[in-house]
Amino acid sequence: MGQMKVESVCLPVGSTVLRPATSHLMDLSNRVSCTDIDECKEHEPCSQTCVNTNGTYSCTCHPGYLLEPDAHTCKVTGSEPTLLVAIQSELLLYGLRSLKEDVLTTTDKNLIIFSIDYDLVEQKVFWMDLNAESIKWITMNTKKKGTLVKGIRSDCIAVDWIGRNLYWTDGTAGELLATWLNATWRGNPEYTVVLDGDLDQPHSLALQPLQGLMYWSEIGDKPQIEQAGMDGSNRKILIDEGLGWPTGIALDLLSWKIFWSDDKLHCIGSANLDGTGIKVFQLSQIKSPFSVAVFEDDAYWSEMKTRTVQKVDKRTGKNRTVLIKRHGQPYGLKTLTDSLLE
Incomplete structure (x- = not known):
């Protein structure tokens, strides 16, 4: 201290x-x-x-x-923290201390790895493949691959590593859904609709399994960020002002805040988990942010127009740094650490 x-x-x-x-x-x-x-x-x-x-x-x-x-x-103590990045058809591991890059897996070039999340219990990475309309996985150690569910479309997936479920949003149908994390694909999609009433294009999704809560953004006529229990109960609006098109959200449980990227207003925003204390960084380099992640003192985002992954100080908006620049389009981001709070 x-x-x-x-x-x-x-x-x-x-x-x-x-x-x-x-x-x-x-x-x-x-x-x-x-x-x-x-x-x-x-x-x-x-x-x-x-x-x-x-x-x-x-x-x-x-x-x-x-x-x-x-x-x-x-x-953070322990093994090196890593930023997991979906870049078009690749899953990239970027060491946040060593700054080294490794490719975890590469899919068919015609397939797009869109949204990603991580199960820290079994050390599996899950991703949504838009063109294949399926959620797939790979283990970090053995690189074994599999398919969780097919025949679905989703803008964002999120892992409940305590309840052993995987959630996703369907903006077209206006639904939040879930399936068992260790389900075996048998030819028919098996899932539960968690929420489907009065949802206006749910897009990004983040879970807090320790508290049994889920948070999501809506990008329709009334852009907002909402919270509910992971069973769909006790739903409430957290933020419904100052939003344009909140494409990504991430939880920072160490400072008890929620962060979001806004493609329409070209900014990165944050607020307390009760919706108070809203702060917005509107930098000239934030042009078309897609996904956002938080680790230690920094907020990370994938930038669509410049095809980069960048970071700024999460409290001040200063010290902007370009970490990754590729020909391929970066999409989802996720920080991987030994800590249960990341």
Whole structure:
């Protein structure tokens, strides 16, 4: 835990003093006392958890992460974190420490790997193949391949690694569906319709199995981001303002936020998981974002027009970096770590 120490100094009534980044902001409300301002809310100084106290604050990290010497940044421990990227007909593994690239698998050039997700229990990667109208999988270690279900169309898939189900959206039919994660293809699609009432083109989907919650974006006449139980219960709208075409969503459970990419408004947005605290990064380099992912202090997105994968600081929108540039079109993104919260 990193501790920030500061001495309180009182100035005349109504004065405000902003000390350097390592010190604390005090509201001097009268001549004899200082009112503490919560820097955790004012400036979001910590990677993960910020603990505010009178005249100071400290940063802490979740299990599986270590606090860096700067006392603000949390870095994951264990094996190297990896960004899984769908680039047209390839699944690419990009090491976020080594910056090395490896091809996990290549499909037929006429097939498009669209949406992807990862089962950390069995270490399988699942993907939606649009042209083949099927959801397929490959194991990370043995490279064994298989087909989960055929005869379906989906804009996005998501793995429930606790309940052992795989969910997907069908924007054309206006449905959220699920099937057993270890189902064996027997010639007929077997699935359950989780939600099909009053859905306006559900597109991107993200699950929070630890809490039994699912989040999805809708891109129809009323673009919005919604939340419900993974059985379809307790449905509610989280965000219904300031959205154009939210093509991708991702959860950052370490900071308890949801991120989205917006193709119409050319931006990356974020909010608290209760829908409050909306923040939008509208950079000139964000032209046509498709998918978004979050890891440590960065937000990643696949850029359609420039055919790149880029990142920015998830709290400030600064330090933009191009990680991958290809002739093929990048689509889905997913971060792979040992942590259950990624």
